[in-house]
Amino acid sequence: MELFAQQVLNGLVTGSVYSLVALGLTLIYGTMQVPNFAHGHLYMLGAYLSYTLVTTAGLHYWAAMAVAVVALAVVGAALERLIFRPLRHAPHLNSMIAALGVMLFLEAVAQIIWGEEFRHMDSPYAGVVSVAGLLVTEHRLILLGAAALLMVGLLLFLTRTLAGSAIRATAQNAEGALLVGIDTNRVAMTTFAISAALAAVAGSLVAPISLVYPSMGSLVTLKAFAIVVLGGMGSVPGALAGGYLLALAESLGGTYISATYQDLVAFVVLALVFTFKPSGLFKEAA
Amino acid sequence: MLSVANLTVSFGSFQAAREVAFEVREGELVVLLGANGAGKTTVFRALSGLTRADAGARIEFDDHDLANLSPRAIVDAGMSHCPEGRKLFPALSVMTNLRLGAYLCRQRAEIDRRVERMLSLFPALKDRTGDPAGALSGGQQQMVAIGRALMAEPRLLLLDEPSVSLAPKVVRQVLETVAAINRAGTMVLLAEQNAYAALEIAHRGYVLENGRLVLDGPAAELMQHDEVRRAYMGA
Numbered sequence: 001m002e003l004f005a006q007q008v009l010n011g012l013v014t015g016s017v018y019s020l021v022a023l024g025l026t027l028i029y030g031t032m033q034v035p036n037f038a039h040g041h042l043y044m045l046g047a048y049l050s051y052t053l054v055t056t057a058g059l060h061y062w063a064a065m066a067v068a069v070v071a072l073a074v075v076g077a078a079l080e081r082l083i084f085r086p087l088r089h090a091p092h093l094n095s096m097i098a099a100l101g102v103m104l105f106l107e108a109v110a111q112i113i114w115g116e117e118f119r120h121m122d123s124p125y126a127g128v129v130s131v132a133g134l135l136v137t138e139h140r141l142i143l144l145g146a147a148a149l150l151m152v153g154l155l156l157f158l159t160r161t162l163a164g165s166a167i168r169a170t171a172q173n174a175e176g177a178l179l180v181g182i183d184t185n186r187v188a189m190t191t192f193a194i195s196a197a198l199a200a201v202a203g204s205l206v207a208p209i210s211l212v213y214p215s216m217g218s219l220v221t222l223k224a225f226a227i228v229v230l231g232g233m234g235s236v237p238g239a240l241a242g243g244y245l246l247a248l249a250e251s252l253g254g255t256y257i258s259a260t261y262q263d264l265v266a267f268v269v270l271a272l273v274f275t276f277k278p279s280g281l282f283k284e285a286a
Numbered sequence: 287m288l289s290v291a292n293l294t295v296s297f298g299s300f301q302a303a304r305e306v307a308f309e310v311r312e313g314e315l316v317v318l319l320g321a322n323g324a325g326k327t328t329v330f331r332a333l334s335g336l337t338r339a340d341a342g343a344r345i346e347f348d349d350h351d352l353a354n355l356s357p358r359a360i361v362d363a364g365m366s367h368c369p370e371g372r373k374l375f376p377a378l379s380v381m382t383n384l385r386l387g388a389y390l391c392r393q394r395a396e397i398d399r400r401v402e403r404m405l406s407l408f409p410a411l412k413d414r415t416g417d418p419a420g421a422l423s424g425g426q427q428q429m430v431a432i433g434r435a436l437m438a439e440p441r442l443l444l445l446d447e448p449s450v451s452l453a454p455k456v457v458r459q460v461l462e463t464v465a466a467i468n469r470a471g472t473m474v475l476l477a478e479q480n481a482y483a484a485l486e487i488a489h490r491g492y493v494l495e496n497g498r499l500v501l502d503g504p505a506a507e508l509m510q511h512d513e514v515r516r517a518y519m520g521a
Protein backbone atom coordinates (compact mmCIF):
# COMPACT_ATOMS: atom_id res chain seq x y z
CA MET A 1 0.00 0.00 0.00
CA GLU A 2 2.79 2.37 0.90
CA LEU A 3 4.59 1.45 -2.30
CA PHE A 4 1.43 2.16 -4.23
CA ALA A 5 0.97 5.57 -2.59
CA GLN A 6 4.62 6.37 -3.21
CA GLN A 7 4.25 5.54 -6.89
CA VAL A 8 1.09 7.59 -7.20
CA LEU A 9 2.95 10.53 -5.73
CA ASN A 10 5.85 10.00 -8.15
CA GLY A 11 3.36 9.81 -10.96
CA LEU A 12 1.78 13.11 -9.95
CA VAL A 13 5.18 14.81 -9.80
CA THR A 14 6.20 13.56 -13.23
CA GLY A 15 2.67 14.24 -14.45
CA SER A 16 2.96 17.90 -13.45
CA VAL A 17 5.97 18.22 -15.70
CA TYR A 18 4.37 16.29 -18.55
CA SER A 19 1.20 18.35 -18.35
CA LEU A 20 3.05 21.67 -18.43
CA VAL A 21 5.03 20.61 -21.49
CA ALA A 22 2.02 19.03 -23.22
CA LEU A 23 -0.06 22.15 -22.54
CA GLY A 24 2.37 24.28 -24.49
CA LEU A 25 2.52 21.76 -27.28
CA THR A 26 -1.25 21.55 -27.59
CA LEU A 27 -1.67 25.35 -27.48
CA ILE A 28 0.78 25.77 -30.34
CA TYR A 29 -0.79 22.95 -32.30
CA GLY A 30 -4.27 24.33 -31.69
CA THR A 31 -3.56 27.87 -32.79
CA MET A 32 -1.04 27.23 -35.53
CA GLN A 33 -1.30 23.56 -36.52
CA VAL A 34 2.46 23.39 -36.03
CA PRO A 35 3.69 20.16 -34.41
CA ASN A 36 6.53 21.73 -32.47
CA PHE A 37 9.07 18.93 -32.29
CA ALA A 38 11.43 21.38 -30.59
CA HIS A 39 9.15 21.81 -27.60
CA GLY A 40 11.08 19.52 -25.27
CA HIS A 41 14.20 21.41 -26.23
CA LEU A 42 12.67 24.63 -24.97
CA TYR A 43 12.15 22.76 -21.70
CA MET A 44 15.82 21.74 -21.81
CA LEU A 45 16.88 25.36 -22.37
CA GLY A 46 14.74 26.44 -19.43
CA ALA A 47 16.40 23.85 -17.22
CA TYR A 48 19.90 24.92 -18.30
CA LEU A 49 19.17 28.60 -17.79
CA SER A 50 17.94 28.03 -14.26
CA TYR A 51 20.90 25.73 -13.60
CA THR A 52 23.42 28.32 -14.80
CA LEU A 53 21.79 31.25 -13.06
CA VAL A 54 21.69 29.36 -9.77
CA THR A 55 25.08 27.66 -9.89
CA THR A 56 27.25 30.31 -11.55
CA ALA A 57 25.38 33.60 -11.17
CA GLY A 58 24.24 32.75 -7.66
CA LEU A 59 20.66 33.81 -8.18
CA HIS A 60 17.97 32.51 -5.91
CA TYR A 61 16.07 29.54 -7.37
CA TRP A 62 12.85 31.45 -8.00
CA ALA A 63 14.65 34.45 -9.44
CA ALA A 64 16.54 32.15 -11.78
CA MET A 65 13.29 30.55 -12.85
CA ALA A 66 11.74 33.96 -13.49
CA VAL A 67 14.64 34.96 -15.73
CA ALA A 68 14.47 31.62 -17.56
CA VAL A 69 10.74 32.07 -18.11
CA VAL A 70 11.14 35.54 -19.57
CA ALA A 71 14.06 34.44 -21.73
CA LEU A 72 12.16 31.47 -23.10
CA ALA A 73 9.09 33.59 -23.78
CA VAL A 74 11.31 35.79 -25.93
CA VAL A 75 12.79 32.73 -27.67
CA GLY A 76 9.28 31.40 -28.29
CA ALA A 77 8.05 34.68 -29.75
CA ALA A 78 11.14 34.87 -31.95
CA LEU A 79 10.63 31.32 -33.23
CA GLU A 80 7.09 32.18 -34.24
CA ARG A 81 8.00 35.47 -35.85
CA LEU A 82 11.16 34.42 -37.66
CA ILE A 83 10.59 30.76 -38.48
CA PHE A 84 6.99 29.61 -38.32
CA ARG A 85 5.14 32.73 -39.48
CA PRO A 86 6.88 32.89 -42.85
CA LEU A 87 5.88 29.23 -43.35
CA ARG A 88 2.23 29.77 -42.44
CA HIS A 89 1.00 29.53 -46.00
CA ALA A 90 3.48 26.91 -47.15
CA PRO A 91 2.67 23.17 -47.10
CA HIS A 92 2.50 21.66 -43.59
CA LEU A 93 5.58 19.58 -44.20
CA ASN A 94 7.71 22.75 -44.27
CA SER A 95 6.89 23.78 -40.74
CA MET A 96 7.45 20.21 -39.53
CA ILE A 97 10.90 20.21 -41.07
CA ALA A 98 11.56 23.66 -39.60
CA ALA A 99 10.57 22.37 -36.16
CA LEU A 100 13.00 19.47 -36.51
CA GLY A 101 15.66 21.95 -37.57
CA VAL A 102 15.03 24.12 -34.52
CA MET A 103 15.28 21.02 -32.33
CA LEU A 104 18.67 20.00 -33.74
CA PHE A 105 19.87 23.59 -33.55
CA LEU A 106 18.92 24.05 -29.91
CA GLU A 107 20.55 20.78 -28.95
CA ALA A 108 23.75 21.78 -30.72
CA VAL A 109 23.71 25.17 -29.00
CA ALA A 110 23.32 23.50 -25.62
CA GLN A 111 26.23 21.17 -26.37
CA ILE A 112 28.45 24.07 -27.31
CA ILE A 113 27.59 26.14 -24.26
CA TRP A 114 27.24 23.50 -21.58
CA GLY A 115 28.94 20.44 -23.06
CA GLU A 116 27.76 16.84 -23.09
CA GLU A 117 28.03 16.07 -19.41
CA PHE A 118 25.11 15.60 -17.08
CA ARG A 119 24.56 18.52 -14.73
CA HIS A 120 22.90 18.65 -11.41
CA MET A 121 21.65 21.53 -9.33
CA ASP A 122 20.48 21.54 -5.74
CA SER A 123 17.11 22.77 -4.69
CA PRO A 124 16.92 25.27 -1.86
CA TYR A 125 14.13 23.03 -0.58
CA ALA A 126 16.08 19.87 0.15
CA GLY A 127 14.29 18.93 3.35
CA VAL A 128 12.16 15.85 3.65
CA VAL A 129 8.69 16.01 5.10
CA SER A 130 6.23 13.32 5.98
CA VAL A 131 2.82 13.52 4.36
CA ALA A 132 0.32 10.95 5.57
CA GLY A 133 3.11 8.56 6.39
CA LEU A 134 4.99 9.12 3.12
CA LEU A 135 8.40 10.71 3.03
CA VAL A 136 8.59 13.41 0.38
CA THR A 137 11.19 16.04 -0.42
CA GLU A 138 9.96 19.57 -0.04
CA HIS A 139 10.96 20.32 -3.60
CA ARG A 140 8.55 17.72 -4.95
CA LEU A 141 5.69 19.19 -2.97
CA ILE A 142 6.56 22.65 -4.19
CA LEU A 143 6.73 21.34 -7.75
CA LEU A 144 3.28 19.79 -7.41
CA GLY A 145 1.79 22.99 -6.01
CA ALA A 146 3.50 25.37 -8.40
CA ALA A 147 2.50 23.35 -11.45
CA ALA A 148 -1.10 23.09 -10.28
CA LEU A 149 -1.26 26.82 -9.56
CA LEU A 150 0.16 27.64 -12.95
CA MET A 151 -2.31 25.37 -14.72
CA VAL A 152 -5.26 26.89 -12.87
CA GLY A 153 -3.93 30.33 -13.74
CA LEU A 154 -3.59 29.40 -17.38
CA LEU A 155 -7.11 27.97 -17.51
CA LEU A 156 -8.49 31.15 -15.94
CA PHE A 157 -6.53 33.22 -18.43
CA LEU A 158 -7.85 31.20 -21.38
CA THR A 159 -11.47 31.22 -20.24
CA ARG A 160 -11.89 34.51 -18.42
CA THR A 161 -9.85 37.11 -20.28
CA LEU A 162 -10.26 38.71 -23.67
CA ALA A 163 -6.73 37.72 -24.70
CA GLY A 164 -7.47 34.14 -23.67
CA SER A 165 -10.72 34.12 -25.64
CA ALA A 166 -8.82 35.45 -28.64
CA ILE A 167 -6.42 32.49 -28.41
CA ARG A 168 -9.26 29.98 -28.15
CA ALA A 169 -11.17 31.64 -30.97
CA THR A 170 -8.11 31.56 -33.23
CA ALA A 171 -7.62 27.87 -32.44
CA GLN A 172 -11.21 27.05 -33.31
CA ASN A 173 -11.55 29.11 -36.45
CA ALA A 174 -8.69 31.31 -37.57
CA GLU A 175 -10.68 33.05 -40.34
CA GLY A 176 -13.59 33.62 -37.99
CA ALA A 177 -11.09 35.22 -35.61
CA LEU A 178 -9.69 37.47 -38.35
CA LEU A 179 -13.20 38.58 -39.27
CA VAL A 180 -13.98 39.87 -35.78
CA GLY A 181 -10.77 41.87 -35.80
CA ILE A 182 -8.42 39.55 -33.91
CA ASP A 183 -4.82 39.96 -35.00
CA THR A 184 -4.07 36.26 -35.43
CA ASN A 185 -0.37 36.90 -35.98
CA ARG A 186 -0.15 38.47 -32.57
CA VAL A 187 -2.15 35.61 -31.11
CA ALA A 188 0.28 33.12 -32.63
CA MET A 189 3.27 34.98 -31.22
CA THR A 190 1.70 35.29 -27.77
CA THR A 191 0.77 31.62 -27.79
CA PHE A 192 4.29 30.58 -28.70
CA ALA A 193 5.70 32.81 -25.97
CA ILE A 194 3.32 31.40 -23.36
CA SER A 195 4.05 27.84 -24.43
CA ALA A 196 7.80 28.31 -24.28
CA ALA A 197 7.43 29.97 -20.87
CA LEU A 198 5.46 26.97 -19.60
CA ALA A 199 8.23 24.69 -20.87
CA ALA A 200 10.78 26.85 -19.02
CA VAL A 201 8.82 26.50 -15.79
CA ALA A 202 8.66 22.73 -16.26
CA GLY A 203 12.39 22.51 -16.98
CA SER A 204 13.26 24.71 -14.03
CA LEU A 205 11.02 22.74 -11.69
CA VAL A 206 12.47 19.42 -12.77
CA ALA A 207 16.16 20.44 -12.82
CA PRO A 208 16.76 19.92 -9.07
CA ILE A 209 15.22 16.44 -9.06
CA SER A 210 16.72 15.05 -12.22
CA LEU A 211 19.72 15.59 -14.46
CA VAL A 212 20.21 18.35 -17.00
CA TYR A 213 21.79 17.43 -20.34
CA PRO A 214 21.47 18.57 -23.97
CA SER A 215 19.14 15.82 -25.18
CA MET A 216 16.91 15.74 -22.08
CA GLY A 217 14.12 17.23 -24.17
CA SER A 218 13.81 14.49 -26.76
CA LEU A 219 12.03 11.90 -24.66
CA VAL A 220 9.85 14.61 -23.12
CA THR A 221 8.80 15.77 -26.59
CA LEU A 222 7.84 12.24 -27.54
CA LYS A 223 5.83 11.82 -24.38
CA ALA A 224 4.16 15.19 -24.78
CA PHE A 225 3.11 14.15 -28.29
CA ALA A 226 1.67 10.93 -26.90
CA ILE A 227 -0.23 12.97 -24.33
CA VAL A 228 -1.53 15.46 -26.87
CA VAL A 229 -2.69 12.65 -29.13
CA LEU A 230 -4.26 10.91 -26.13
CA GLY A 231 -6.01 14.07 -25.01
CA GLY A 232 -7.03 15.21 -28.48
CA MET A 233 -4.85 17.47 -30.64
CA GLY A 234 -5.34 21.06 -29.53
CA SER A 235 -7.35 20.19 -26.41
CA VAL A 236 -6.28 21.96 -23.23
CA PRO A 237 -8.18 19.77 -20.74
CA GLY A 238 -6.92 16.78 -22.71
CA ALA A 239 -3.29 17.81 -22.27
CA LEU A 240 -3.81 18.47 -18.56
CA ALA A 241 -5.49 15.16 -17.81
CA GLY A 242 -3.35 13.25 -20.31
CA GLY A 243 -0.10 14.37 -18.69
CA TYR A 244 -1.08 13.06 -15.28
CA LEU A 245 -2.61 9.89 -16.72
CA LEU A 246 0.48 8.96 -18.69
CA ALA A 247 2.82 9.64 -15.78
CA LEU A 248 0.66 7.57 -13.42
CA ALA A 249 0.54 4.73 -15.94
CA GLU A 250 4.31 4.89 -16.24
CA SER A 251 5.08 4.91 -12.55
CA LEU A 252 2.57 2.21 -11.67
CA GLY A 253 3.47 0.16 -14.74
CA GLY A 254 7.14 0.56 -13.90
CA THR A 255 6.55 -0.73 -10.38
CA TYR A 256 4.11 -3.53 -10.93
CA ILE A 257 4.95 -4.69 -14.45
CA SER A 258 8.50 -3.87 -15.40
CA ALA A 259 10.73 -0.90 -14.76
CA THR A 260 12.72 -1.71 -17.90
CA TYR A 261 9.77 -0.94 -20.11
CA GLN A 262 8.54 2.13 -18.25
CA ASP A 263 9.25 4.51 -21.11
CA LEU A 264 7.40 2.23 -23.50
CA VAL A 265 4.09 2.97 -21.81
CA ALA A 266 3.77 6.18 -23.81
CA PHE A 267 4.08 4.28 -27.07
CA VAL A 268 1.63 1.61 -26.05
CA VAL A 269 -0.79 4.39 -25.18
CA LEU A 270 -0.20 6.01 -28.57
CA ALA A 271 -0.82 2.74 -30.40
CA LEU A 272 -4.01 2.09 -28.44
CA VAL A 273 -5.36 5.59 -29.03
CA PHE A 274 -4.59 5.45 -32.74
CA THR A 275 -6.33 2.10 -32.97
CA PHE A 276 -9.43 2.73 -30.92
CA LYS A 277 -10.00 6.48 -30.61
CA PRO A 278 -7.96 8.44 -33.15
CA SER A 279 -9.65 11.72 -32.20
CA GLY A 280 -8.36 11.46 -28.64
CA LEU A 281 -10.26 11.38 -25.37
CA PHE A 282 -11.26 15.04 -25.44
CA LYS A 283 -11.92 16.01 -28.98
CA GLU A 284 -13.02 19.63 -28.66
CA ALA A 285 -10.38 22.21 -29.47
CA ALA A 286 -9.09 24.55 -26.77
CA MET B 287 -21.21 53.97 -49.43
CA LEU B 288 -19.10 51.14 -50.84
CA SER B 289 -17.67 51.59 -54.27
CA VAL B 290 -15.66 48.84 -55.93
CA ALA B 291 -13.82 48.98 -59.24
CA ASN B 292 -11.45 46.79 -61.16
CA LEU B 293 -11.55 44.02 -58.57
CA THR B 294 -9.69 41.00 -59.90
CA VAL B 295 -8.72 37.98 -57.80
CA SER B 296 -6.38 35.37 -59.24
CA PHE B 297 -5.53 31.91 -57.95
CA GLY B 298 -2.48 31.09 -60.00
CA SER B 299 -3.49 31.70 -63.59
CA PHE B 300 -7.20 31.28 -62.79
CA GLN B 301 -9.18 34.47 -62.28
CA ALA B 302 -12.05 33.81 -59.88
CA ALA B 303 -13.17 37.45 -60.12
CA ARG B 304 -12.45 39.67 -63.11
CA GLU B 305 -12.60 43.43 -63.13
CA VAL B 306 -15.64 43.45 -60.92
CA ALA B 307 -17.18 46.89 -60.33
CA PHE B 308 -20.27 47.72 -58.29
CA GLU B 309 -21.53 49.84 -55.47
CA VAL B 310 -23.72 49.73 -52.39
CA ARG B 311 -25.27 53.08 -51.63
CA GLU B 312 -26.39 54.53 -48.34
CA GLY B 313 -29.35 52.58 -46.93
CA GLU B 314 -29.33 49.93 -49.65
CA LEU B 315 -29.69 46.17 -49.54
CA VAL B 316 -27.94 44.84 -52.61
CA VAL B 317 -27.97 41.22 -53.70
CA LEU B 318 -25.19 39.47 -55.58
CA LEU B 319 -26.58 36.56 -57.59
CA GLY B 320 -24.59 33.81 -59.20
CA ALA B 321 -24.44 30.05 -59.64
CA ASN B 322 -22.08 27.76 -57.74
CA GLY B 323 -18.52 28.83 -58.39
CA ALA B 324 -19.48 32.15 -60.00
CA GLY B 325 -17.14 34.00 -57.66
CA LYS B 326 -19.45 35.52 -55.03
CA THR B 327 -17.45 34.28 -52.06
CA THR B 328 -14.22 35.33 -53.74
CA VAL B 329 -15.52 38.91 -54.05
CA PHE B 330 -16.62 38.93 -50.39
CA ARG B 331 -13.31 37.58 -49.16
CA ALA B 332 -11.43 40.21 -51.12
CA LEU B 333 -13.64 42.94 -49.64
CA SER B 334 -13.05 41.84 -46.05
CA GLY B 335 -9.33 41.29 -46.51
CA LEU B 336 -9.25 37.49 -46.15
CA THR B 337 -7.98 37.21 -49.73
CA ARG B 338 -5.71 39.68 -51.50
CA ALA B 339 -7.12 41.23 -54.65
CA ASP B 340 -4.75 41.72 -57.58
CA ALA B 341 -2.99 45.06 -57.80
CA GLY B 342 -5.12 47.84 -59.23
CA ALA B 343 -8.32 47.07 -57.36
CA ARG B 344 -10.16 50.05 -55.90
CA ILE B 345 -12.29 49.42 -52.82
CA GLU B 346 -13.61 52.63 -51.34
CA PHE B 347 -15.83 52.72 -48.30
CA ASP B 348 -17.01 56.10 -47.12
CA ASP B 349 -13.73 57.99 -47.10
CA HIS B 350 -11.52 54.96 -46.52
CA ASP B 351 -9.49 53.12 -49.12
CA LEU B 352 -9.90 49.50 -48.03
CA ALA B 353 -7.73 47.83 -50.66
CA ASN B 354 -4.77 46.08 -48.99
CA LEU B 355 -5.99 46.73 -45.45
CA SER B 356 -6.00 43.95 -42.85
CA PRO B 357 -9.32 42.33 -41.89
CA ARG B 358 -8.99 44.07 -38.53
CA ALA B 359 -8.66 47.52 -40.11
CA ILE B 360 -11.61 46.78 -42.38
CA VAL B 361 -13.83 45.84 -39.42
CA ASP B 362 -12.63 48.99 -37.73
CA ALA B 363 -13.65 51.03 -40.79
CA GLY B 364 -17.22 49.76 -40.39
CA MET B 365 -17.58 46.74 -42.70
CA SER B 366 -18.28 43.30 -41.20
CA HIS B 367 -18.30 39.99 -43.02
CA CYS B 368 -20.59 37.13 -42.05
CA PRO B 369 -18.86 34.43 -44.06
CA GLU B 370 -19.94 31.41 -46.02
CA GLY B 371 -19.95 28.41 -43.68
CA ARG B 372 -20.39 30.80 -40.71
CA LYS B 373 -16.91 30.22 -39.25
CA LEU B 374 -18.17 30.28 -35.67
CA PHE B 375 -16.10 29.26 -32.65
CA PRO B 376 -17.93 25.98 -32.06
CA ALA B 377 -16.67 25.10 -28.57
CA LEU B 378 -17.15 28.62 -27.22
CA SER B 379 -20.52 29.64 -25.84
CA VAL B 380 -23.02 31.58 -27.90
CA MET B 381 -22.42 34.50 -25.54
CA THR B 382 -18.65 34.41 -26.09
CA ASN B 383 -19.12 34.17 -29.85
CA LEU B 384 -21.32 37.25 -29.75
CA ARG B 385 -19.03 39.20 -27.44
CA LEU B 386 -16.01 38.41 -29.58
CA GLY B 387 -17.91 40.03 -32.44
CA ALA B 388 -17.30 43.30 -30.60
CA TYR B 389 -13.62 42.47 -30.11
CA LEU B 390 -12.50 45.94 -31.18
CA CYS B 391 -14.91 47.64 -28.78
CA ARG B 392 -13.30 47.69 -25.36
CA GLN B 393 -16.17 49.08 -23.31
CA ARG B 394 -17.92 46.39 -21.33
CA ALA B 395 -21.14 48.36 -20.88
CA GLU B 396 -21.35 49.05 -24.60
CA ILE B 397 -20.79 45.36 -25.39
CA ASP B 398 -23.53 44.40 -22.91
CA ARG B 399 -25.88 46.78 -24.65
CA ARG B 400 -25.09 45.29 -28.06
CA VAL B 401 -25.62 41.75 -26.74
CA GLU B 402 -29.05 42.80 -25.48
CA ARG B 403 -29.86 44.16 -28.91
CA MET B 404 -28.78 40.90 -30.61
CA LEU B 405 -30.89 38.82 -28.24
CA SER B 406 -33.94 40.91 -29.02
CA LEU B 407 -33.20 40.61 -32.74
CA PHE B 408 -32.79 36.82 -32.37
CA PRO B 409 -35.04 35.82 -29.44
CA ALA B 410 -34.40 32.14 -30.19
CA LEU B 411 -30.87 32.61 -28.88
CA LYS B 412 -32.00 33.87 -25.47
CA ASP B 413 -32.15 30.44 -23.86
CA ARG B 414 -29.00 29.24 -25.54
CA THR B 415 -26.42 31.86 -24.56
CA GLY B 416 -24.49 29.40 -22.37
CA ASP B 417 -24.42 26.56 -24.90
CA PRO B 418 -21.47 25.93 -27.19
CA ALA B 419 -22.26 27.49 -30.56
CA GLY B 420 -21.53 24.19 -32.29
CA ALA B 421 -24.43 22.52 -30.44
CA LEU B 422 -27.09 24.76 -32.00
CA SER B 423 -29.32 23.98 -34.98
CA GLY B 424 -28.23 25.27 -38.39
CA GLY B 425 -30.69 28.15 -38.30
CA GLN B 426 -29.62 29.21 -34.83
CA GLN B 427 -25.94 28.99 -35.78
CA GLN B 428 -26.68 31.30 -38.69
CA MET B 429 -28.28 33.73 -36.26
CA VAL B 430 -25.17 33.62 -34.08
CA ALA B 431 -23.02 34.24 -37.15
CA ILE B 432 -25.08 37.25 -38.23
CA GLY B 433 -25.23 38.46 -34.64
CA ARG B 434 -21.48 38.15 -34.26
CA ALA B 435 -20.96 40.27 -37.39
CA LEU B 436 -23.48 42.86 -36.18
CA MET B 437 -21.82 43.10 -32.77
CA ALA B 438 -19.17 45.27 -34.42
CA GLU B 439 -22.01 47.68 -35.32
CA PRO B 440 -20.95 47.82 -38.95
CA ARG B 441 -22.30 50.37 -41.35
CA LEU B 442 -22.19 47.67 -44.03
CA LEU B 443 -22.81 43.97 -43.54
CA LEU B 444 -21.42 41.45 -46.03
CA LEU B 445 -23.63 38.40 -45.82
CA ASP B 446 -22.56 35.32 -47.77
CA GLU B 447 -25.34 32.78 -48.38
CA PRO B 448 -26.99 32.88 -44.97
CA SER B 449 -29.78 30.56 -46.09
CA VAL B 450 -27.69 27.71 -47.44
CA SER B 451 -28.90 24.29 -46.20
CA LEU B 452 -31.63 25.75 -44.00
CA ALA B 453 -35.26 24.62 -44.04
CA PRO B 454 -37.48 26.86 -46.22
CA LYS B 455 -39.34 28.25 -43.22
CA VAL B 456 -36.07 29.18 -41.52
CA VAL B 457 -34.78 30.76 -44.75
CA ARG B 458 -37.76 33.09 -44.74
CA GLN B 459 -37.15 34.00 -41.12
CA VAL B 460 -33.46 34.70 -41.69
CA LEU B 461 -34.10 36.84 -44.77
CA GLU B 462 -36.82 38.80 -42.99
CA THR B 463 -34.36 39.57 -40.23
CA VAL B 464 -31.83 40.70 -42.83
CA ALA B 465 -34.43 43.05 -44.29
CA ALA B 466 -35.14 44.40 -40.80
CA ILE B 467 -31.43 44.98 -40.17
CA ASN B 468 -31.29 46.94 -43.41
CA ARG B 469 -34.38 48.98 -42.56
CA ALA B 470 -32.70 49.91 -39.29
CA GLY B 471 -30.02 51.64 -41.36
CA THR B 472 -27.26 49.12 -42.06
CA MET B 473 -26.21 48.68 -45.69
CA VAL B 474 -26.23 45.01 -46.70
CA LEU B 475 -24.49 43.17 -49.51
CA LEU B 476 -26.08 39.74 -49.73
CA ALA B 477 -24.93 36.74 -51.76
CA GLU B 478 -27.69 34.25 -52.41
CA GLN B 479 -28.50 31.23 -54.53
CA ASN B 480 -32.08 31.67 -53.53
CA ALA B 481 -32.63 34.42 -56.11
CA TYR B 482 -36.33 34.97 -55.76
CA ALA B 483 -36.35 35.30 -51.99
CA ALA B 484 -33.30 37.55 -52.08
CA LEU B 485 -34.65 39.89 -54.77
CA GLU B 486 -37.86 40.24 -52.79
CA ILE B 487 -36.01 41.99 -49.97
CA ALA B 488 -33.31 43.74 -52.04
CA HIS B 489 -33.25 47.20 -53.60
CA ARG B 490 -30.87 46.32 -56.39
CA GLY B 491 -28.96 43.33 -57.65
CA TYR B 492 -25.94 42.24 -59.65
CA VAL B 493 -25.47 38.96 -61.49
CA LEU B 494 -22.06 37.32 -61.47
CA GLU B 495 -21.05 34.71 -64.04
CA ASN B 496 -17.62 33.10 -64.21
CA GLY B 497 -16.12 35.91 -62.18
CA ARG B 498 -17.66 38.72 -64.26
CA LEU B 499 -20.64 40.93 -63.56
CA VAL B 500 -22.98 40.42 -66.47
CA LEU B 501 -26.16 42.16 -65.39
CA ASP B 502 -27.40 44.64 -62.84
CA GLY B 503 -30.51 46.63 -62.07
CA PRO B 504 -33.28 47.31 -59.57
CA ALA B 505 -34.50 44.15 -57.85
CA ALA B 506 -37.98 44.40 -59.37
CA GLU B 507 -36.50 44.54 -62.86
CA LEU B 508 -34.15 41.63 -62.30
CA MET B 509 -37.05 39.59 -61.04
CA GLN B 510 -38.77 40.06 -64.38
CA HIS B 511 -35.63 39.53 -66.44
CA ASP B 512 -35.90 36.41 -68.64
CA GLU B 513 -32.27 35.45 -68.22
CA VAL B 514 -32.44 35.74 -64.41
CA ARG B 515 -35.74 33.84 -64.27
CA ARG B 516 -34.36 31.06 -66.43
CA ALA B 517 -30.97 30.75 -64.74
CA TYR B 518 -31.75 31.41 -61.08
CA MET B 519 -35.44 30.81 -60.51
CA GLY B 520 -36.00 27.70 -62.61
CA ALA B 521 -38.75 29.47 -64.52
Ligand SMILES: Nc1ncnc2c1ncn2[C@@H]1O[C@H](COP(=O)(O)OP(=O)(O)OP(=O)(O)O)[C@@H](O)[C@H]1O
Binds near residue numbers: 320370
Ligand atom coordinates in the same frame (compact mmCIF):
# COMPACT_ATOMS: atom_id res chain seq x y z
N1 LIG C 1 -8.35 29.39 -52.75
C1 LIG C 1 -8.71 29.06 -54.00
N2 LIG C 1 -7.82 28.51 -54.84
C2 LIG C 1 -8.18 28.18 -56.10
N3 LIG C 1 -9.41 28.36 -56.62
C3 LIG C 1 -10.34 28.91 -55.82
C4 LIG C 1 -10.05 29.27 -54.47
N4 LIG C 1 -11.16 29.79 -53.93
C5 LIG C 1 -12.11 29.74 -54.87
N5 LIG C 1 -11.62 29.22 -56.02
C6 LIG C 1 -12.36 29.03 -57.27
O1 LIG C 1 -12.93 30.25 -57.63
C7 LIG C 1 -14.20 30.06 -58.23
C8 LIG C 1 -15.20 30.91 -57.52
O2 LIG C 1 -15.45 30.37 -56.24
P1 LIG C 1 -16.40 31.08 -55.18
O3 LIG C 1 -16.30 30.29 -53.95
O4 LIG C 1 -16.05 32.51 -55.13
O5 LIG C 1 -17.81 30.90 -55.85
P2 LIG C 1 -19.25 31.21 -55.23
O6 LIG C 1 -19.95 32.06 -56.23
O7 LIG C 1 -19.14 31.73 -53.87
O8 LIG C 1 -19.90 29.77 -55.21
P3 LIG C 1 -20.94 29.12 -54.17
O9 LIG C 1 -22.29 29.58 -54.55
O10 LIG C 1 -20.78 27.65 -54.38
O11 LIG C 1 -20.53 29.53 -52.81
C9 LIG C 1 -14.49 28.57 -58.15
O12 LIG C 1 -14.19 28.01 -59.40
C10 LIG C 1 -13.54 28.08 -57.10
O13 LIG C 1 -13.16 26.75 -57.36
Ligand SMILES: [Mg+2]
Binds near residue numbers: 446447
Ligand atom coordinates in the same frame (compact mmCIF):
# COMPACT_ATOMS: atom_id res chain seq x y z
MG1 LIG D 1 -19.73 31.04 -52.07
